[in-house]
Amino acid sequence: MNIWLGTIQLGVKSLWLHPMRSILTVLGIFIGVASVIWLLAISKGIGDEAQRQIESLGADTIMIRTIKPPSEKMSAQGLTPYGLTREEFDLLSTSIPTVKSSLPIRELRRQFQFKDRKLDGRLVGCTPEYFEVNRLEMQDGHFITDADCFRRETHCVLSAKVAERLFLHEDPIGQRIYMPENQDFYMVVGVLKPKGATAAVGGSMAAQDFTNDVYIPIQTLHQRIGDMVMSVRSGSREGEVIELNQITLRVNEVADVKRTAELVESALSSHSKMEDIAVVVPLELLEQARTTRAMFMVFMGMIAAISLLVGGIGIMNIMLATVTERTREIGIRRALGAKRKDIIRQFLIETSVLSLAGGITGILFGLLCGPAVRGARWLAMEWFPEQMAGLPDVVRTVEPSIVPESIPGAFLISLIVGVVFGIYPAMRAAKMNPIEALRHE
Amino acid sequence: MTQSTINPPFVTKGYACRVVDMKKEYVLKSETVRALRGVTFDVPEGDYVAIMGPSGSGKSTLLNMLGCLDKPTSGSLWLGDDDVAQMNDDQLADIRSKRIGFVFQAYNLIQQLTVVENIQVPLFYQGRSLSKEQHAKTIELAKLVGLGQRLDHRPTQLSGGQQQRVAIARSLVNNPYFILADEPTGNLDSRTTEEILQLFEKLNDEGRTIILVTHEDEVSKRAKRVVRLKDGRLQWDRTNSQEVREAAAKYAIENMPVEE
Ligand SMILES: Nc1ncnc2c1ncn2[C@@H]1O[C@H](COP(=O)(O)OP(=O)(O)O)[C@@H](O)[C@H]1O
Ligand SMILES: [Mg+2]
Numbered sequence: 001m002n003i004w005l006g007t008i009q010l011g012v013k014s015l016w017l018h019p020m021r022s023i024l025t026v027l028g029i030f031i032g033v034a035s036v037i038w039l040l041a042i043s044k045g046i047g048d049e050a051q052r053q054i055e056s057l058g059a060d061t062i063m064i065r066t067i068k069p070p071s072e073k074m075s076a077q078g079l080t081p082y083g084l085t086r087e088e089f090d091l092l093s094t095s096i097p098t099v100k101s102s103l104p105i106r107e108l109r110r111q112f113q114f115k116d117r118k119l120d121g122r123l124v125g126c127t128p129e130y131f132e133v134n135r136l137e138m139q140d141g142h143f144i145t146d147a148d149c150f151r152r153e154t155h156c157v158l159s160a161k162v163a164e165r166l167f168l169h170e171d172p173i174g175q176r177i178y179m180p181e182n183q184d185f186y187m188v189v190g191v192l193k194p195k196g197a198t199a200a201v202g203g204s205m206a207a208q209d210f211t212n213d214v215y216i217p218i219q220t221l222h223q224r225i226g227d228m229v230m231s232v233r234s235g236s237r238e239g240e241v242i243e244l245n246q247i248t249l250r251v252n253e254v255a256d257v258k259r260t261a262e263l264v265e266s267a268l269s270s271h272s273k274m275e276d277i278a279v280v281v282p283l284e285l286l287e288q289a290r291t292t293r294a295m296f297m298v299f300m301g302m303i304a305a306i307s308l309l310v311g312g313i314g315i316m317n318i319m320l321a322t323v324t325e326r327t328r329e330i331g332i333r334r335a336l337g338a339k340r341k342d343i344i345r346q347f348l349i350e351t352s353v354l355s356l357a358g359g360i361t362g363i364l365f366g367l368l369c370g371p372a373v374r375g376a377r378w379l380a381m382e383w384f385p386e387q388m389a390g391l392p393d394v395v396r397t398v399e400p401s402i403v404p405e406s407i408p409g410a411f412l413i414s415l416i417v418g419v420v421f422g423i424y425p426a427m428r429a430a431k432m433n434p435i436e437a438l439r440h441e
Numbered sequence: 442m443t444q445s446t447i448n449p450p451f452v453t454k455g456y457a458c459r460v461v462d463m464k465k466e467y468v469l470k471s472e473t474v475r476a477l478r479g480v481t482f483d484v485p486e487g488d489y490v491a492i493m494g495p496s497g498s499g500k501s502t503l504l505n506m507l508g509c510l511d512k513p514t515s516g517s518l519w520l521g522d523d524d525v526a527q528m529n530d531d532q533l534a535d536i537r538s539k540r541i542g543f544v545f546q547a548y549n550l551i552q553q554l555t556v557v558e559n560i561q562v563p564l565f566y567q568g569r570s571l572s573k574e575q576h577a578k579t580i581e582l583a584k585l586v587g588l589g590q591r592l593d594h595r596p597t598q599l600s601g602g603q604q605q606r607v608a609i610a611r612s613l614v615n616n617p618y619f620i621l622a623d624e625p626t627g628n629l630d631s632r633t634t635e636e637i638l639q640l641f642e643k644l645n646d647e648g649r650t651i652i653l654v655t656h657e658d659e660v661s662k663r664a665k666r667v668v669r670l671k672d673g674r675l676q677w678d679r680t681n682s683q684e685v686r687e688a689a690a691k692y693a694i695e696n697m698p699v700e701e
Pocket of ligand 2: 500501502
């Protein structure tokens with residue numbers, strides 16, 4: 001099959017006669033292939049991050065959050081209690097058989113102080129289950145224990161950031177931090193490792209950010225702070241009466257999640273009038289995110305495919321010009337014994353060489369997607385820090401993740417583009433009458 | 442191998458080709474051009490034929506048929522045991538690559554190939570990879586036509602005469618039935634014409650069959666035989682005596698313009 005090798009050599013040689021023209025044609029395919037890989041990698045990166053955040057909520061959990069009801073539902077005078085209650089927590093954790101464990105949470109904005117160092121953060125009243133449900137990890141000491149809860153100890157656990165800010169280089173374990181709003185001291189029993197934010201759990205709720213957290217037993221919080229909390233916001237005093245901000249339920253098996261969620265909703269149906277709770281099922285979010293991501297990727301893939309199509313038309317355009325330009329050569333080859341299929345082969349190989357050159361370089365450039373995006377982001381951070389700060393999180397944090405199938409896919413598509421867009425010019429070349437082709441000037 | 446069932450195959454041994462009542466019509470929109478109206482003649486092996494005739498008399502058409510570039514409308518063309526008139530496009534291409542040597546007025550070399558590569562083109566289309574002997578033979582041929590020093594030159598780096606000599610070497614590479622040349626000296630000055638004619642004579646002396654089209658008497662007198670066409674028919678067919686050929690050669694050399 002040396003005629004193939006010979007023809008490939010010949011094709012490369014012919015293309016090299018017009019290097020600029022060939023390179024520009026290759027560029028068309030190069031851009032198409034690279035953009036297939038890039039767009040897919042970036043959209044997968046965005047989708048993966050969203051999915052990772054949702055997954056970190058736990059696919060086997062159901063979260064019920066207290067939300068602030070619309071203002072017209074609140075009475076004008078005094079403070080209206082709203083949201084989840086301890087009674088409901090007991091009901092949910094004991095009466096639904098598929099619930100494996102349950103976690104009550106109360107959250108407050110509080111100031112924390114050690115010596116002269118102060119920090120605004122989130123005080124979280126919870127039970128030991130919190131540690132496992134949120135996949136926290138200890139840096140030092142231990143998380144709050146059942147005994148702490150039972151005895152309503154004034155023990156607390158600090159997030160990495162709080163420990164660092166308040167204690168600098170001192171060992172926080174055994175020290176007491178002060179909460180000026182309650183004029184109360186809490187002893188540090190543990191420090192956590194740093195942890196990234198999870199997904200925002202629906203509606204009005206912000207992403208769960210663990211950076212400035214201090215954890216205490218929820219029973220201690222109930223006893224020492226109570227349900228009514230006053231705070232000073234932009235000059236005016238504001239208050240709320242809430243027993244629990246969140247209940248997180250863990251279900252025995254992921255398959256039980258949907259059924260359990262329905263039970264929970266019916267158990268809490270009394271809240272529907274007040275609109276003061278939201279049930280969040282991460283599994284459903286996950287499924288939604290999956291379909292959204294798939295659609296996003298198909299859409300991006302289509303955009304990239306269009307640029308490949310444009311590249312293919314570029315190839316066809318060049319090859320048609322080449323065929324006309326080389327009519328005489330075709331005539332000579334035919335006169336010297338080339339069959340129609342030899343001519344078709346010659347021109348198809350030329351287009352395939354062009355498109356494969358574009359395909360291979362495009363793939364190589366596509367593989368550089370990750371470092372290139374990181375590099376570009378770093379440069380942008382260096383040069384335009386303010387503008388970058390204003391951009392949405394995804395732009396600042398996205399890590400492209402190359403879709404493995406996009407590599408052979410892009411390669412195959414570039415080959416197909418070469419053949420599909422090369423076949424018509426090649427047929428035209430082969431159809432020429434050798435005698436007339438020889439006469440062509 | 443296709444054989445006419447009506448006519449038993451000719452005895453083709455000893456003949457480079459045999460043409461029997463060959464007709465060629467070109468059907469155009471407004472009219473039908475009858476380029477050949479029934480031509481019959483034989484070319485024995487080792488012959489050297491000049492085809493003459495006024496412009497439009499069908500010389501090129503006849504040569505294209507002999508070269509299997511086109512098929513006659515009717516009649517037969519026997520090459521060896523095959524009637525070319527019965528062949529399809531691929532079979533014709535096969536014959537061209539294996540048994541026909543073409544030389545054109547416009548040289549028709551491929552610009553991006555070197556001298557050696559141009560000579561090898563017909564072998565390329567024989568479908569087998571080039572053997573060492575074949576490669577050696579192409580270099581031999583380049584030397585034969587006096588281009589042993591220019592093997593890697595491209596056509597643009599050669600003079601017209603040199604290009605035509607490459608074309609002649611190329612026409613020999615597949616050991617053809619005959620060399621067909623359509624006005625091979627039409628673009629050349631008289632000195633280069635003489636070089637080419639001497640090359641043809643040398644090849645003919647070695648036993649090669651040559652058929653060339655020309656409208657110059659000086660060229661036709663150098664051939665062994667002259668066939669004249671008129672309006673698509675054979676007007677006459679006669680042999681040049683040895684004296685005529687030698688006189689023409691002598692005349693050409695004596696009247697050669699002095700070199701600067
Ligand atoms: N492809 C063609 N289509 C139509 N007519 C043609 C074609 N080729 C040749 N002819 C006609 O056939 C006749 C013979 O042409 P040709 O063989 O080229 O003559 P010559 O070579 O003797 O000058 C001319 O009248 C020419 O116009
Ligand atoms: Mg002619």
